[in-house]
Amino acid sequence: IYPDSELASVAVARDIVQLMQQRQAEGRPCVLGLATGSTPTRLYEELVRLHQEEGVSFQNVITFNLDEYYPMAPDSLQSYVRFMHEYLFDHIDIRPENVHIPDGTVSAGEVADFGRRYEQQIVAVGGIDLQILGIGRTGHIGFNEPGSGPASRTRLITLDQITRTDAASDFFGEENVPRRAITMGVGTILEARAIVLLAWGEGKAAVVKRMVEGAMTDSVPATYLQKHPHVRVILDEAAAAELT
């Protein structure tokens, strides 16, 4: 628990760079799982600063994003492809071929195949070393909404009404928010070697309490993180306020 999200984000950025340097020393790529949304933006800003001002290189980094709205063109204002380029990729020296984001343009009939290929790509590079997560008010991680089990894999999902309400301002109205998304599964996320979940602000306090102190249940998919041996939950004081 940090006094504020600024200090927390800077600390997480430092941990990521340390992991990147460790993998570099071992002559292996560093595989990061990345999230979008408002939570990690300060973290990405700090990674950009570390690159631009302190010469940190991302040449040996491979990334896999958690999710993308469906359907979604990559150049749309709300696409997660665009988000990642704007906040991170356009400002660091990551190789374009090392970036992976679920493709919101595949046809409905091809999504299952796409999901299998996405998972194979993760396995082919040795699995995710560190997965960054946010949490939705529904208890989703990625877009694994209530009902998602611990064995779920990369797939098409129907977004919860609360999630669509929370996204309404990005889409200039709830009616414009896509009804579906492609997301890594809970099972996919749990295969990462280490996980860091970030949550800021009082709006997350109730779901953080359920995630950390509640019983594991499909109704709050983030509770399945309790099964993982190397997970850290990084909070500001407001998000931690309801923990006992």
Ligand code: F6R
């Ligand atoms: C985004 C993602 C979601 C968000 C969550 C919180 O890639 O996977 O689980 O992390 O919806 O969103 P924010 O950070 O906007 O509160």
